[in-house]
Amino acid sequence: MGRLVCFLNALGEDRVRVITTMPGTAPYLIRNILSDGKPYWYWETIPLGTVVGADFSNAPLGTANIQINQQNINAIRVKPEDVLIYDPPLGSTAPSAA
Numbered sequence: 001m002g003r004l005v006c007f008l009n010a011l012g013e014d015r016v017r018v019i020t021t022m023p024g025t026a027p028y029l030i031r032n033i034l035s036d037g038k039p040y041w042y043w044e045t046i047p048l049g050t051v052v053g054a055d056f057s058n059a060p061l062g063t064a065n066i067q068i069n070q071q072n073i074n075a076i077r078v079k080p081e082d083v084l085i086y087d088p089p090l091g092s093t094a095p096s097a098a
Helices: 026-033 066-074
Strands: 002-010 013-021 040-043 051-054 084-086
Touching (some): 002 026, 013 026, 013 051, 026 066
Antiparallel strands (some): 002 013, 002 040, 051 084
């Protein structure tokens, strides 16, 4: 399974979504749920936590072509922790209740 990270419109607002994918389905999901030209990231795993944002500056863009989507997925070299924004941030600890 993998993790597709993208913006999806929910209730009229674009929000970052992390979608769990079954093996081999990511290129199809990109074609079916993202408009052409919308950025996304894909990894087999991402660090645990609540993803609240992402830097899509150098992300691949969704296309209607499954083969191109797969090639773009294969070309991703950035690590999730370098572009995903977590709340609380990775490595931090939540304050304990006193």
